[in-house]
Amino acid sequence: MDLSLTPSQILIRDSARTFVQRHVPRADLVRLAQDGDTWNPAWFAQFREAGWTGALVASEFGGLDLDPLSAALIFEELGRGAVPSPLIASSAIAVGLLRGCAPSEQRDAALTAIADGQMILIPALRLPDTSWKGVAATASILTEANGAWVLTGTKVFVPFADAATHFLVSVVTRADMPPALAIVPAGGPGIKTRLLPGFLQANHEVVFDQVPIAATAILRADGPSFDDSLAVARVMVAAYQVGGMSEMLDMSVNHSNTRVQFGTPIGRFQRVQDHIIRLLNAMDAAKWTTYEAAWAIESGRDGIARSYLCASTASDSYFEAANAAHEVHAAIGSDPRYGLTLYTRISRTMYELLGPPGWQRKRMADALAW
């Protein structure tokens, strides 16, 4: 048993932490949000330079092929900084989905292009007015016209659709066929994206209207479930959430020691302490289920079940941690200029990113063969 990080993992974590500290000050994030921008391409260029776009891509496709924990440490630091970017969507979730596809020239080309930063592949999965029952249940039915496939339909809550060079759309060619994924260029005719307003970060509606889909762009599943192939991606999402909670903990401890009411720092009040402890417990539960899931995947244990466990725990925990942080900060925390709401908004946005916690737990039970 050894729960310490290896020297190379510490190096990776520190390099991600240094990037955030140097290049993504919170004031810039507040300004970005106030200006209505969703991400900063200049940051993404640096991710590409560091190789993070290919963190989970096999070396044969030009990726770093990092073990899950090493990659998770990058996402944890980005989450600590609340750095908004399409990196999770493209380099974790889309890569996970592609790993669940049968080998093909198109799949391999997409992995290569993601790794070198040329392609930002954004999964477009969710259907309107449909509850989440896994990736396969989100498939849009393609129609056939003049011997070619055509996509018409709407996908909702698509993260960072404005950053996409391509979409990875869940489709099915016939109702009785197994679901597949189609790689669709984002800038083509018939595609419209709309930023969804409200208390969520960089989520879009994407409307496809008579968009032709080349047969070669349709990738078939290589296993029983696209959801199971997202095991590593779930760990990356959870790690990003853990990072956010860590920062909220630091902000809350600091605030409780500097904010004076009734002539004393509010941290002297046990009810304030209780909020911080609630936050700490939520964060540690998420952190250690996430680290264990990374280890379980890497070591060939029940990694799929563990990934569902960490996903549900991290989503529940981030929501709870954000609530606790707001109880510590009171009105100050509700001012978007302060910065806490950057994290709160992410805690809500990511809550159901890969399915609601209850669904994740159901899949965990199935994976454990109860």
Next chain:
Amino acid sequence: MEFELKYTKAQEEFRDEVRTWLAANVPDGITARPRSFQESQAIYRMRRELGRRLGAQGWLYPSGEKQYGGGGLGLDQIIVLEEETARLGLGLPPYYDSGGKMGSASIRVWGTDEQKQRFLPPIYRGEVRSWQLLTEPTAGSDLAGVKMTAIRDGDVYVFNGQKIYIGSHHGADRYWTIAVTDPKGKRHQNVSWFMIDANLPGITTQPLYLLSAQSEGETDEHGHKNIIYFDNVRVPADCLVGGENNGWKVASTHLEVEHSGQGNIRTNPVWIALLAHCRTHNRDGRPLIEDPDVRSKLAEIFSRLEAVRLLSTRNFWMVYAGEKRSYQGSQVSYLRKTTNLWLTKAILDLLGPDALTNDPILGAVGGIAEAQQRRGIVEQHPGGTTDIQRVVIARRLGVGAREPQQAGKLGEEGMARKNPQPVDA
């Protein structure tokens, strides 16, 4: 990271030795649930006898120094010993010995050489069973508020007062206790610790029956706690440990051990029994495990218990690796207590009123569910309430303070040995 223990060849050889020894020395029925007080007493005697045999091997307190009768073993061997005894449903010691555990840890830090020589060997060899006596009717969480006095009179201290929620049944040989040695002194500067003979004249014991009693490691329907009265009890002055009126410093060691569970890597046994029950029992004409509502509730229970297990594993590793700890011990204690209380309702939701009876026919999970309903409540207070644990966590985080509070002083038994000593034949 590596979340599983990997065993060396030396450890596996040691495991063989331990397993063979236990097979020859652990009597049948030692973990049976007693049906009468007589049976409870007979089981207790078995456990004490096993303790003496383990003590002769140096395995009762395996981390204790050899010169005082301990095993002098490193964590590599201790892990194997604990796993093998746990496999048989036993702990180390195999009986309730709170005064032995916390008292010996404190004496190793604060006792004189002569006191270590006098007090530690009988504990380590299993010759005595010791209880801690801390709580009083008006001093529970506020340990510094104890009222029992120990006033110096020549070569003795004269004790007057009472302690409550103490020990188990079947008695003890020694008491590890805290008392006021300077009634006019300032708070925190007026208390001292003593390791005293439990059979001194003037000590009387009255049973105290609570909602549930864990006697010697098991739930025992016949078990109880005690109120212990001291009426002009004359205790030799050389039983004072750590210096007169220096008790609050000694308390920092005692409380560090008591509050900071060392962590473990075991799966909650209630969970194992619960899942097995749902696999093997039917409701509405189908196995419980096939009911979507049951699966959903089980998944919720498993998720919460797994988080606690992993944090406990983290603590285990921190001890194993000699990592400096701050809030982690109290965090796991807090989460265990609150999760077990939450679990009472979760199991009731899952199993219905079957969880409330230990009726041999109707009682769910062989009575384990009913016992958990009571234990989940009673276990809120021992070793510090959930509120006290939160106070400790906040202090260790540095909330409302200039600096984070440091952990209490521990002896070698609280630290890992990175270079375990070889196991002697």
